[in-house]
Amino acid sequence: MVLYQKKGRFIMKLKVGVQLFSVMTELANDYLKTLENVAKAGYKYVEYVDVPGNSPEEIGNKVKELGLTAIASHVHFDPFTSTHEDMVKIVEDNVKMHSEAIILPMGIMTTMEEIKTVAAACNEMAALAKAHGMAFYYHNHCQEFYQVEGKTAYEWLVELTDPELVFFEVDTFWATRGGQKAVELIKKLGSRAKLIHQKDMGKSADPINLIEGVTDLTRENYCEKIFGRTNPTDICTVGTGIMDIPEIVKTVTELDYAPYIIVELDCCARQTEEEYNTPLSPFASIKASREYLESVIG
Template identity: 30%
Template structure:
């Protein structure tokens, strides 16, 4: 199975009950259900058109992309053709995971310009930082402040082109530095008018944090979520939504406090041999129980 870290390196791209008032407001809006296409990373590169058709057939409205290359587009599919395939299946790429490691390392904006052009062709709203390589991660509060500065600068460039920048977390951002964490430093030192956060609910919980407390401490900052469950037997594994240990009902009840505008289902590890069937199980749980 491909790991996200390995993909970036090898590709060179490089709590409340449901009766709480906010949950009523959220339910009545009936949010679109999105999917992070990394979920289908084993099959998508081999058959872009066919897999996007499967995604549309399940019922998804939105996707979040991964794997874009300025030279090869999306796995050999041009951006314009990729958009056409999305439209043919009733899908829209509202957010995109692009590799920011080169920008973070040397400050070059050449790749960022390509990302912005791609996002605008797709009609997206967000350009998203998905993962920071280990050698570039902050090892101190000052390191994370420098990272926040770079994120702010990239967000300014995105804003000039009508896009928002978002930051997606894993577990390492929650490492403690004195009385704070790298994630807190990023939240406190990025411009809330420029930078949104895509909260990966699994990694927040996996690292010992309560998403509801994050919502209270930083209301309105978490415009996007990654929704993936934690296996009951092995917390390192994911589970189909609703079968694991994460209490999504209490989390979705606080969507308004979080500022959540959209979310993406993701299966990152330990999914069934037929990933699209597993995705359909999670999709149906979300549709019938969370929105």
């Protein structure tokens, strides 16, 4: 653990991790080789994503062999259909993978009944994770900031989940695309915002707020109404877009609740700004993102 002193107190220095969804194609082709290449790109901290192929034991052993720390695991977990037995299996598999936490990557909540269902499932999974020595987080996209009965679905989820068990991985890009100010959201969540996801937003992203003007959102039409208006170039390598990354890093550091800021280049066009003549490869993209974040962290 690296500490530095600020205003009479010691603050933990942010560590940069990577969500393996950033190299999803490579992961699907050869999971274990991809872990090796992620380590070669300079990463020591990884976040899993579910990909068929290798067993939990094989993945866990490879991570240990490479000296990587598995911060957490994004899992295939549907709050509306997954059974208690499904949850137990997910947790047990992640123990074998040496994962420190379980994360629900997203939920579709457009009614109060749906919000309550997701909240109850989060509470149940969080209790199971804690019993096995792991934490539990909810990771946002932007549809959670749709208004339901006077509040955003996300606000309801925070309110209806156990503050001692359910924490939040704030994806600053998707929060911004949900009409939120990322730093204000992080401040509002306080000690419950213990992980941060970071990508960058391309200059051509339009509209930035994907929720504004959307009505009659349902679990059936959310892809068309929200994500149907996005483009691959909306997401770019960290440090090459229009997001105020230094302000996010400053806020997270000063609050001192989240030990990791995690690169995730989902749906990335792999392109950077004009100084690069060609699009970066996935591994070059995550490497450049790490280097930029580490330069900002100092």
